[in-house]
Amino acid sequence: xxxxxxxxxxxxxxxxxxxxxxxxxxxxxxxxxxxxxxxxxxxxxxxxxxxxxxxxxxxxxxxxxxxxxxxxxxxxxxxxxxxxxxxxxxxxxxxxxxxxxxxxxxxxxxxxxxxxxxxxxxxxxxxxxxxxxxxxxxxxxxxxxxxxxxxxxxxxxxxxxxxxxxxxxxxxxxxxxxxxxxxxxxxxxxxxxxxxxxxxxxxxxxxxxxxxxxxxxxxxxxxxxxxxxxxxxxxxxxxxxxxxxxxxxxxxxxxxxxxxxxxxxxxxxxxxxxxxxxxxxxxxxxxxxxxxxxxxxxxxxxxxxxxxxxxxxxxxxxxxxxxxxxxxxxxxxxxxxxxxxxxxxxxxxxxxxxxxxxxxxxxxxxxxxxxxxx
Amino acid sequence: xxxxxxxxxxxxxxxxxxxxxxxxxxxxxxxxxxxxxxxxxxxxxxxxxxxxxxxxxxxxxxxxxxxxxxxxxxxxxxxxxxxxxxxxxxxxxxxxxxxxxxxxxxxxxxxxxxxxxxxxxxxxxxxxxxxxxxxxxxxxxxxxxxxxxxxxxxxxxxxxxxxxxxxxxxxxxxxxxxxxxxxxxxxxxxxxxxxxxxxxxxxxxxxxxxxxxxxxxxxxxxxxxxxxxxxxxxxxxxxxxxxxxxxxxxxxxxxxxxxxxxxxxxxxxxxxxxxxxxxxxxxxxxxxxxxxxxxxxxxxxxxxxxxxxxxxxxxxxxxxxxxxxxxxxxxxxxxxxxxxxxxxxxxxxxxxxxxxxxxxxxxxxxxxxxxxxxxxxxxxxxxxxxxxxxxxxxxxxxxxxxxxxxxxxxxxxxxxxxxxxxxxxxxxxxxxxxxxxxxxxxxxxxxxxxxxxxxxxxxxxxxxxxxxxxxxxxxxxxxxxxxxxxxxxxxxxxxxxxxxxxxxxxxxxx
Numbered sequence: 001x002x003x004x005x006x007x008x009x010x011x012x013x014x015x016x017x018x019x020x021x022x023x024x025x026x027x028x029x030x031x032x033x034x035x036x037x038x039x040x041x042x043x044x045x046x047x048x049x050x051x052x053x054x055x056x057x058x059x060x061x062x063x064x065x066x067x068x069x070x071x072x073x074x075x076x077x078x079x080x081x082x083x084x085x086x087x088x089x090x091x092x093x094x095x096x097x098x099x100x101x102x103x104x105x106x107x108x109x110x111x112x113x114x115x116x117x118x119x120x121x122x123x124x125x126x127x128x129x130x131x132x133x134x135x136x137x138x139x140x141x142x143x144x145x146x147x148x149x150x151x152x153x154x155x156x157x158x159x160x161x162x163x164x165x166x167x168x169x170x171x172x173x174x175x176x177x178x179x180x181x182x183x184x185x186x187x188x189x190x191x192x193x194x195x196x197x198x199x200x201x202x203x204x205x206x207x208x209x210x211x212x213x214x215x216x217x218x219x220x221x222x223x224x225x226x227x228x229x230x231x232x233x234x235x236x237x238x239x240x241x242x243x244x245x246x247x248x249x250x251x252x253x254x255x256x257x258x259x260x261x262x263x264x265x266x267x268x269x270x271x272x273x274x275x276x277x278x279x280x281x282x283x284x285x286x287x288x289x290x291x292x293x294x295x296x297x298x299x300x301x302x303x304x305x306x307x308x309x310x311x312x313x314x315x316x317x318x319x320x321x322x323x324x325x326x327x328x329x330x331x332x333x334x335x336x337x338x339x340x341x342x343x344x345x346x347x348x349x350x351x352x353x354x355x356x357x358x359x360x361x362x363x364x365x366x367x368x369x370x371x372x373x374x
Numbered sequence: 375x376x377x378x379x380x381x382x383x384x385x386x387x388x389x390x391x392x393x394x395x396x397x398x399x400x401x402x403x404x405x406x407x408x409x410x411x412x413x414x415x416x417x418x419x420x421x422x423x424x425x426x427x428x429x430x431x432x433x434x435x436x437x438x439x440x441x442x443x444x445x446x447x448x449x450x451x452x453x454x455x456x457x458x459x460x461x462x463x464x465x466x467x468x469x470x471x472x473x474x475x476x477x478x479x480x481x482x483x484x485x486x487x488x489x490x491x492x493x494x495x496x497x498x499x500x501x502x503x504x505x506x507x508x509x510x511x512x513x514x515x516x517x518x519x520x521x522x523x524x525x526x527x528x529x530x531x532x533x534x535x536x537x538x539x540x541x542x543x544x545x546x547x548x549x550x551x552x553x554x555x556x557x558x559x560x561x562x563x564x565x566x567x568x569x570x571x572x573x574x575x576x577x578x579x580x581x582x583x584x585x586x587x588x589x590x591x592x593x594x595x596x597x598x599x600x601x602x603x604x605x606x607x608x609x610x611x612x613x614x615x616x617x618x619x620x621x622x623x624x625x626x627x628x629x630x631x632x633x634x635x636x637x638x639x640x641x642x643x644x645x646x647x648x649x650x651x652x653x654x655x656x657x658x659x660x661x662x663x664x665x666x667x668x669x670x671x672x673x674x675x676x677x678x679x680x681x682x683x684x685x686x687x688x689x690x691x692x693x694x695x696x697x698x699x700x701x702x703x704x705x706x707x708x709x710x711x712x713x714x715x716x717x718x719x720x721x722x723x724x725x726x727x728x729x730x731x732x733x734x735x736x737x738x739x740x741x742x743x744x745x746x747x748x749x750x751x752x753x754x755x756x757x758x759x760x761x762x763x764x765x766x767x768x769x770x771x772x773x774x775x776x777x778x779x780x781x782x783x784x785x786x787x788x789x790x791x792x793x794x795x796x797x798x799x800x801x802x803x804x805x806x807x808x809x810x811x812x813x814x815x816x817x818x819x820x821x822x823x824x825x826x827x828x829x830x831x832x833x834x835x836x837x838x839x840x841x842x843x844x845x846x847x848x849x850x851x852x853x854x855x856x857x858x859x860x861x862x863x864x865x866x867x868x869x870x871x872x873x874x875x876x877x878x879x880x881x882x883x884x
Binding site (some may be wrong): 014033034036037038040041064065066067068069118119121122123154155156191310311312325372374 | 623627630761788791792793816850853854856858859
């Protein structure tokens with residue numbers, strides 16, 4: 001296929017590159033501070049991808065410390081703009097994560113920013129969410145899709161569960177591309193009804209992607225329908241609360257009291273459906289004490305996790321979820337008593353003369369899990 | 375001949391016989407210290423001269439001689455340019471420059487290289503001058519030495535200085551001086567000691583002449599031949615060059631946290647803990663996190679050697695450490711503390727790191743954490759050249775700290791832009807693998823297999839990876855960079871601190 005006209009993708013930001021494709025015989029021009037070190041390598045990976053896609057064009061790359069997957073992403077996005085189609089790719093395989101794994105922290109990472117995506121593996125969050133929605137401006141949506149897709153394919157995200165937050169209104173376009181990267185899950189923003197989940201389920205089926213779902217409830221209507229939403233699909237592993245949009249939606253002011261009701265609604269809806277309840281982000285990244293206070297409170301309420309918009313928030317969140325030494329000791333004793341009872345063939349375990357029932361056992365197991373996670 | 379880090383070293387270069395590096399502690403020196411001439415200043419004689427020109431004349435500077443400078447004013451220094459301009463105007467040529475280091479502010483020296491005033495340099499080059507040397511070379515190869523190595527060279531006579539110019543922010547007309555007080559105060563002047571004690575002529579240049587005798591006395595009158603007053607020796611805000619701010623990058627903060635975690639896990643941070651602090655975003659963060667960790671756990675350290683910043687001053691002031699040994703002050707809070715805090719004292723770079731003295735401070739350090747432009751799979755470290763082959767940095771105290779400290783930790787990101795930091799082979803060996811123990815990156819920690827004790831100490835408590843794994847990880851993200859192309863011509867010699875040769879740097883091919 002030949003390209004007609006000129007198309008661009010990428011930015012001039014640090015760790016990014018600007019790619020231009022235009023009509024031509026396949027000349028590749030590279031501008032880079034480290035040109036001597038990498039010119040041939042970059043040319044090789046670009047040529048290879050062009051051949052795979054069977055595209056003929058001249059390519060100009062201005063590179064600002066972009067690593068391979070970033071260059072390829074920008075190249076693909078520019079070509080896709082030129083051809084007006086989604087480019088095909090090979091789907092990678094990724095192991096599944098368990099439905100009830102630890103999701104104490106989930107870090108939202110802007111999906112069009114290579115600098116942030118590159119280093120996300122080291123932050124130690126339980127879930128990394130590559131964001132195509134609020135942190136990406138409309139003009140960059142397509143660039144971001146290709147970047148996120150290739151990041152999913154090429155980058156090591158450490159031990160974190162890897163999610164993508166899609167755009168509700170562009171769900172098909174988003175999912176179609178990112179499905180090649182097989183994320184562990186998809187966050188659906190502004191979910192207001194069971195129908196919103198069904199639409200996504202259908203798209204997943206079409207693109208043959210089997211992954212977890214996490215609706216974000218962030219409107220009054222969403223809160224009103226939360227209990228049905230929580231049971232809408234067996235792909236749901238958690239519901240997340242979005243307090244910033246919720247506050248705007250109801251025309252209120254964000255403070256602890258004003259969010260008590262929606263938080264409880266989310267909590268009860270999730271827990272009654274047997275999935276996790278995840279609290280909203282704390283928007284002021286400078287205010288560590290505020291984050292600590294809010295997180296302590298939602299942990300006490302029963303929430304399973306909290307959103308983060310800065311890596312510095314992760315450690316504080318994990319701290320708040322860590323059980324105390326005494327809680328850990330107590331939980332160990334309970335689990336030992338259960339083991340002991342099993343060994344002796346007794347149906348019911350007791351500790352200090354008191355019966356250990358199922359909720360006590362469950363709480364003890366969660367405590368140990370949290371302790372091991374931290 | 376191949377040296378002990380596998381580098382080919384010529385037997386002779388420009389008439390100088392080169393000794394190949396043969397291990398960090400294998401060379402024992404013989405002989406005596408390099409003596410300056412005997413002198414006498416009789417009652418009534420004056421040392422105060424009216425201009426730099428007059429001082430140069432009196433000192434008898436001639437074509438082919440060597441002049442030295444210290445770099446305590448870093449990128450704020452006016453003295454080097456001022457003196458070299460004067461030398462040029464006087465028509466003196468073929469000068470060997472022996473600065474402790476040169477900075478971007480000294481870029482205009484390139485003109486004096488081109489016009490033949492400067493034909494040789496023995497000293498650290500940072501930035502534009504290094505790049506110039508890489509591309510063009512001087513008449514003689516530049517000699518790069520560590521701080522301790524330079525002190526050794528001056529004291530042994532390997533580097534003979536005809537005239538030492540010592541910038542001081544306070545001096546009296548008889549030559550007693552310091553860098554602690556005055557409008558251009560820059561703090562400790564550790565670099566100036568060796569030059570003052572061993573140069574044939576010593577000229578103090580100050581912009582703050584005070585009545586005799588000034589105190590504190592860093593360099594005493596007994597070493598000083600002449601004193602010249604000038605309008606300004608420099609801009610002290612320029613001493614905060616480079617990266618004197620703590621890093622804000624979460625990935626780099628993570629590296630710093632992992633350094634502290636490693637030291638804590640290995641059981642190295644306990645009462646008496648002493649370390650070398652440094653500049654640079656990650657090092658500053660390590661200092662800050664060490665402070666927090668020690669305070670939280672009630673651990674009191676004996677001393678910090680540096681490279682002193684406000685972060686170290688904080689540790690002294692709240693009792694987390696007992697003493698600061700200050701060879702150079704990296705920010706104005708350190709300068710202020712040196713005059714006020716009792717436990718904060720100035721030390722020379724002889725004391726800091728001269729391996730051929732009766733023991734230097736680095737020998738007493740439990741840990742140091744240092745940067746690098748490259749590290750190889752053998753744990754050799756490059757701090758001088760970039761992966762494109764250009765000479766852009768001095769060695770600093772790197773070799774000395776690494777050799778002396780019980781544990782030497784290199785803190786690096788896996789990638790700088792798209793350039794991998796862990797390489798099969800470093801472009802230049804600046805610090806030998808025999809003195810480097812741990813590499814902490816944002817993608818994992820690797821321990822030199824020679825340090826079985828450290829591996830054992832953290833086994834099962836911290837994830838440790840093979841350095842090759844880190845190398846492969848980077849390669850999978852960016853491929854393998856092409857090695858730079860060099861000419862045959864050797865433009866610089868990288869000396870080890872004991873005077874043997876670690877590596878040579880060749881001219882970059884355009």
